[in-house]
Amino acid sequence: MQVKKIVLLFLVLPFVFPACSPKGTTEKKDRPVVVILGLDGASWELIDPLIAKGRLPLFKELKEKSAWGYLRTITPAKSPVIWTSIATGKTVAQHGIDDFRSKKADAKGNFPILQARDIRQASLWDMLDVNGLRSMLVNWYLSYPPQPLNGVNVSDYFAKSAISSHRKKGNIQSQTVYPPERFADLAKLVVPDYQQALKSLHLPDFPELYKKMDTRKEYLDLLILKQFPNWVLQEKLVTDVAADLFLKEDFDFFAVYLKMPDVVQHFAYMAMVGAAYKKSMDRAIVDGDLPEAVKAEAYARVADIVCPVYQNLEKTIRRFLEAEKDREVYFIIISDHSFTFYVRDNKIHYGHIEPKIAPNGIIIMRGPGVKAGKIKLASVYDIAPTVLYLLDLPLGRHMKGRPLRRLFTFRHGNRYTVYKKKKPQPFKQNRELDEEILEELKALGYID
Numbered sequence: 001m002q003v004k005k006i007v008l009l010f011l012v013l014p015f016v017f018p019a020c021s022p023k024g025t026t027e028k029k030d031r032p033v034v035v036i037l038g039l040d041g042a043s044w045e046l047i048d049p050l051i052a053k054g055r056l057p058l059f060k061e062l063k064e065k066s067a068w069g070y071l072r073t074i075t076p077a078k079s080p081v082i083w084t085s086i087a088t089g090k091t092v093a094q095h096g097i098d099d100f101r102s103k104k105a106d107a108k109g110n111f112p113i114l115q116a117r118d119i120r121q122a123s124l125w126d127m128l129d130v131n132g133l134r135s136m137l138v139n140w141y142l143s144y145p146p147q148p149l150n151g152v153n154v155s156d157y158f159a160k161s162a163i164s165s166h167r168k169k170g171n172i173q174s175q176t177v178y179p180p181e182r183f184a185d186l187a188k189l190v191v192p193d194y195q196q197a198l199k200s201l202h203l204p205d206f207p208e209l210y211k212k213m214d215t216r217k218e219y220l221d222l223l224i225l226k227q228f229p230n231w232v233l234q235e236k237l238v239t240d241v242a243a244d245l246f247l248k249e250d251f252d253f254f255a256v257y258l259k260m261p262d263v264v265q266h267f268a269y270m271a272m273v274g275a276a277y278k279k280s281m282d283r284a285i286v287d288g289d290l291p292e293a294v295k296a297e298a299y300a301r302v303a304d305i306v307c308p309v310y311q312n313l314e315k316t317i318r319r320f321l322e323a324e325k326d327r328e329v330y331f332i333i334i335s336d337h338s339f340t341f342y343v344r345d346n347k348i349h350y351g352h353i354e355p356k357i358a359p360n361g362i363i364i365m366r367g368p369g370v371k372a373g374k375i376k377l378a379s380v381y382d383i384a385p386t387v388l389y390l391l392d393l394p395l396g397r398h399m400k401g402r403p404l405r406r407l408f409t410f411r412h413g414n415r416y417t418v419y420k421k422k423k424p425q426p427f428k429q430n431r432e433l434d435e436e437i438l439e440e441l442k443a444l445g446y447i448d
C-alpha cells in the first residue's frame with residue numbers, strides 16, 4: 001500500500017500542480033530528507049536489558065516498528081576511523097584516517113591530531129554539494145576545520161570553542177563553523193553552568209557519585225571524571241544547536257554526532273562498579289573469557305549505571321522524530337561500535353579498542369518504505385551509499401559498501417559517478433583547541 005502511495009505521489013505531483021508552486025519547489029519537495037543521528041558507542045547489550053525493565057520505551061518502539069540490527073564495524077574500533085568510513089563509504093586505505101593522531105611527526109616532533117583536511121576522499125556532504133543539495137552537520141567527527149559547503153557545518157571543535165569563548169569573553173573562534181558568520185548566533189545557546197546542563201540532560205553527577213564510593217583513588221586522578229563536566233556542557237550545546245538547526249533550516253541531509261554514551265561507558269565499569277563485584281567477575285573467568293550468563297548480568301549492571309544517558313538520548317531522538325517537516329524523512333540512528341567485556345592480565349575490562357574482534361555498533365532505520373524487522377547484515381561502509389540511494393543520487397565508484405536495498409519496499413536505479421574531494425582551504429592551526437582535544441583523548445585512554 002505504501003509503495004503505491006509513494007509512486008503515485010512521484011508521478012502525479014509534477015503534472016497536476018506545476019502552476020500552483022513556485023519554480024523548482026515541486027521537484028524539491030519530492031525528494032526526501034535523510035537524517036543521521038550518530039551515537040558514539042551505543043550498544044544493544046545495554047539498551048536491551050533496559051527495554052526489558054521498561055525503562056526505554058522509545059527504543060522499544062523503534063525496535064518494534066523500524067528496521068534495526070547490528071552495524072558491523074572495523075577492528076580495532078577507533079572512532080575517527082569508523083566515522084570517516086561511515087561518511088565516505090570507503091576503507092582506511094582509501095580515506096587515510098587510520099588513527100586519532102598522524103603517524104608522521106611534524107617539524108617540532110609532535111604527532112598532530114588528524115583532522116578533516118587529512119581525509120583523502122569525498123564525504124557525504126561533498127557528494128551532496130556537487131548534486132546541488134544542502135547539508136547540515138553538527139559536531140560530526142573530524143569535521144574541523146569546516147570546509148565551504150552548501151549548508152552549515154557546526155564542526156566538532158565548535159562546542160569547545162563556544163564554551164571557552166563564553167568563559168573568556170571575547171576569544172571567538174568563528175572558524176569552527178562554516179559559514180563563520182553563523183558562529184555568534186549558535187554560540188548564544190551555550191549553557192555555561194555544569195549543574196544546570198546536568199539537570200537539563202537529566203544526567204547524574206557521576207564525579208560526585210564516585211566521591212561517595214569506597215575507593216582508594218581520588219576522583220581528580222581519574223582524568224575521565226575530571227573532564228566529565230566539559231563533556232556535559234558540550235553535549236548540552238550540541239543537542240540544542242542540532243535541535244535548533246533541525247527546526248529552522250531547510251536541508252536535504254542532516255547529521256549530528258553525540259559523544260555521551262561513549263564517555264560514560266568508558267568509566268561505567270572502571271569507576272562506578274564496586275570492587276567486590278569486579279573481584280567476583282575476575283574469579284568467574286573460564287578459559288580466558290566470561291561465561292555468557294555472567295556476561296549478561298554484568299551488562300545489565302553497566303546498563304543500570306548508564307541508563308540516564310540512554311533516557312536522555314530518547315528525549316533527543318524524540319525531539320527530531322516529532323519535529324514537523326513538509327517532506328518525507330528517513331532517520332538512520334547508528335553507533336560506530338559498542339562496548340564489550342574482555343580479559344587482560346586475568347582481569348575483566350570493559351571497552352572497545354582492545355578486544356580482538358571489535359564489538360559491532362547499532363543501526364535503527366525508519367522512514368517511508370522501510371520494512372520493519374531485524375537487519376541481517378549491515379556494515380559501517382553501507383551508510384554512505386544508502387544515504388545516496390535514498391536521495392536518488394548516483395552512488396560513488398569504489399565505495400566498499402552497498403546501499404541497504406533489501407530494507408526498502410521501493411527500488412531506485414543504479415547510477416555511479418566518481419566523487420572527488422575538493423582541495424582544502426588554507427587554514428591556520430589553533431593550538432589552544434588542539435590542546436583541549438588532546439586532553440580529552442588522553443582522558444578517554446585513546447592516547448598516552
Ligand SMILES: [Zn+2]
Pocket residue numbers: 040041078079262336337
Ligand atoms: Zn567511538
